Amino acid sequence: MLKELENAIKNSIFKKVNYYESIDSTNSAAFLSTFDDNEIFVAESQTAGRGRLDRKWFSPSGENIYLSLKLIFEHTPISFEIISLTAISLRETIFELFDIMSEIKWPNDILINGKKCSGTLSEQRLSNQSSTVVIGVGINCNSNFGDSELSDIAISLSEVTGKNINRLEFLKYFLEKWSDNFYIFNKSGFLNIFNRWLEYSNIIGRHIFTTQNGVKRFFVVEDVKLSGELIVINEEKSYETLYVGDCFYVN
Numbered sequence: 001m002l003k004e005l006e007n008a009i010k011n012s013i014f015k016k017v018n019y020y021e022s023i024d025s026t027n028s029a030a031f032l033s034t035f036d037d038n039e040i041f042v043a044e045s046q047t048a049g050r051g052r053l054d055r056k057w058f059s060p061s062g063e064n065i066y067l068s069l070k071l072i073f074e075h076t077p078i079s080f081e082i083i084s085l086t087a088i089s090l091r092e093t094i095f096e097l098f099d100i101m102s103e104i105k106w107p108n109d110i111l112i113n114g115k116k117c118s119g120t121l122s123e124q125r126l127s128n129q130s131s132t133v134v135i136g137v138g139i140n141c142n143s144n145f146g147d148s149e150l151s152d153i154a155i156s157l158s159e160v161t162g163k164n165i166n167r168l169e170f171l172k173y174f175l176e177k178w179s180d181n182f183y184i185f186n187k188s189g190f191l192n193i194f195n196r197w198l199e200y201s202n203i204i205g206r207h208i209f210t211t212q213n214g215v216k217r218f219f220v221v222e223d224v225k226l227s228g229e230l231i232v233i234n235e236e237k238s239y240e241t242l243y244v245g246d247c248f249y250v251n
Ligand code: BTN
Pocket: 024, 025, 026, 027, 028, 046, 048, 049, 050, 051, 052, 053, 055, 057, 065, 066, 067, 068, 109, 118, 119, 120, 121, 135, 136, 137, 138, 139
């Protein structure tokens, strides 16, 4: 598999592949590496896969993609810029390979038929000279959520297409798409990426709610800042800013 993965990064910006049958978390492995260029970490299974907001990421063996992209920047990038670049690349990969219109859910989930097919966990470490960014991506490819306790919220590409998903092909396409979008981002700035993120997320004007300490609050999304925060109108008709957390769609 390592050889095939090495082949798969040839037309991407990534220079090295780290492949594991099983590892605690590809994001954790990425932070231990001392290689000083862009590299990827791929595992067949994770024993302690991590999600956002301290959640666990379901990581059974041989079914899905567990991937971390490690990038080294001279400056500190804005996290939302890199995660939205990742989200649009996933959305475009799914559309171009399978003709399926997925939706980006703020800030970085990919939904199909309202259920989560992919999630991204971005983490950063700073040193005096550089900033290391690790973008962990979990993509549900071949899991069968149908009769599981996750069936209301999770879905896999094979459940949507009715076909077994070739993970290597998906990975290759995605890494090339990610690299193309990264090139556009470096050359022309974030606006091009952001506009596609807005189109694919379809979030402006949407009715959403948040839950904090068991209290539900309802909002309408008025705008999204370039740094990813949502400008919303609350039930008292005043403006508020929602920082990265979790939100749910009312419809
Ligand atoms: C989310 O909560 O939606 C983010 C999930 C991110 C999961 C991926 S799987 C590969 C990488 N390694 C991890 O431990 N987490 C990320």
